[in-house]
Amino acid sequence: MSSNRTVSNVTPIGSFAGRQRAPLLPRELSDRELALFVTASDRREVSPGEMIFRRGELGRSMFVVESGQIRLEFGDGMPDKLIGPREFFGELTLFIGDHTRVANAVATTASVMHVIEQQAFDQLLDSEPRLLAQFMRRSFSYLVASEQQLIASLKRRNEDLMVTLDSLRQTQTQLSTAQRLVQTDELTGLCNRRGLYMFLEHLGDSRLPGTELGLLLIDIDRFKQINDRCGHLVGDQVLRAIAEEVQGAASPCDLPCRLGGDEFALLTQVTGAEELASRATQIVTAVRAMRFPGCEGLKVSVSIGARLCTETTDWAIWYSDTDCLLYEVKGRGGDGYRAPD
Numbered sequence: 001m002s003s004n005r006t007v008s009n010v011t012p013i014g015s016f017a018g019r020q021r022a023p024l025l026p027r028e029l030s031d032r033e034l035a036l037f038v039t040a041s042d043r044r045e046v047s048p049g050e051m052i053f054r055r056g057e058l059g060r061s062m063f064v065v066e067s068g069q070i071r072l073e074f075g076d077g078m079p080d081k082l083i084g085p086r087e088f089f090g091e092l093t094l095f096i097g098d099h100t101r102v103a104n105a106v107a108t109t110a111s112v113m114h115v116i117e118q119q120a121f122d123q124l125l126d127s128e129p130r131l132l133a134q135f136m137r138r139s140f141s142y143l144v145a146s147e148q149q150l151i152a153s154l155k156r157r158n159e160d161l162m163v164t165l166d167s168l169r170q171t172q173t174q175l176s177t178a179q180r181l182v183q184t185d186e187l188t189g190l191c192n193r194r195g196l197y198m199f200l201e202h203l204g205d206s207r208l209p210g211t212e213l214g215l216l217l218i219d220i221d222r223f224k225q226i227n228d229r230c231g232h233l234v235g236d237q238v239l240r241a242i243a244e245e246v247q248g249a250a251s252p253c254d255l256p257c258r259l260g261g262d263e264f265a266l267l268t269q270v271t272g273a274e275e276l277a278s279r280a281t282q283i284v285t286a287v288r289a290m291r292f293p294g295c296e297g298l299k300v301s302v303s304i305g306a307r308l309c310t311e312t313t314d315w316a317i318w319y320s321d322t323d324c325l326l327y328e329v330k331g332r333g334g335d336g337y338r339a340p341d
């Protein structure tokens, strides 16, 4: 510890001597300040990596670096600061007392520092009030400027985050739109085969208690002839009209879909075979009654296979069993449905 900390005659000393430069860096001490602090301090050597104080600790002293380099780590994504020769740190604790350190101070190289305690600082205030007032004013200006810089950079970061968030939201919307499109049949707006497979993957989540799963496979009779006779545009109208009927026969938890070409399916949750049959009848009857102004006299009909699906088997079995029933109807001339006896 220095024996006499009250300094009146201040001149540069030790390894700081002869290094007067102008203008001073924000945290650089003038020759007079330096001499004053050095004389009123304890000299301390620190090794590379040595922790001088930690964030959250109660501060007791201020430090002036004679040689080497100290890193102030503020954490929370804020940039570190490097403190070099003639510069100081940890001064707030002497200005306001009971100050909690806001950074870790770590020696990055072997360094020599001068440690100024509260009592020595108070004595300097008495003996050199003008010099100390200047020093404190400079320190406070620096701290205020740093705070303003921090606020500006936080504001910028916040704006950047908002922009990123916005673009993430847009990407998410684009992705869900793309996903919806990929699973939707363009002509009818019903789910396509890809959508059906996605639905099947999550079928367990949408199962209604007390119901059975039923499948209707619906195929338009002699659709090729409709296209040939009335043209593809009318053919498209027919496909859209039938899609509406399949959709109309569906409950909110059901999945009406167009599997491709003139083939539709309705995966439905019903109380039993009777309700499944009534859905099939509803579609057959509605299609039979359809009329198309673009093709007078056109009669449209569908063949439907209808069966309940056991959940111990999977789509491939449900499909092939129901398809057999559908082809039984086709074999009899179409325009009806067939369910297992």
Ligand SMILES: Nc1nc2c(ncn2[C@@H]2O[C@H](COP(=O)(O)OP(=O)(O)OP(=O)(O)O)[C@@H](O)[C@H]2O)c(=O)[nH]1
Pocket (backbone or CB within 6 Å): 187, 219, 220, 221, 222, 223, 224, 225, 227, 231, 232, 233, 234, 235, 236, 239, 260, 261, 262, 330
């Ligand atoms: N207009 C139109 N026709 C389509 C579309 N997709 C497939 N088709 C036609 O649908 C017809 C299906 O013919 P087929 O598979 O022979 O079936 P079908 O004529 O209904 O015969 P059956 O099923 O035995 O009664 C083909 O002529 C396809 O060109 C489409 O999006 N629009």
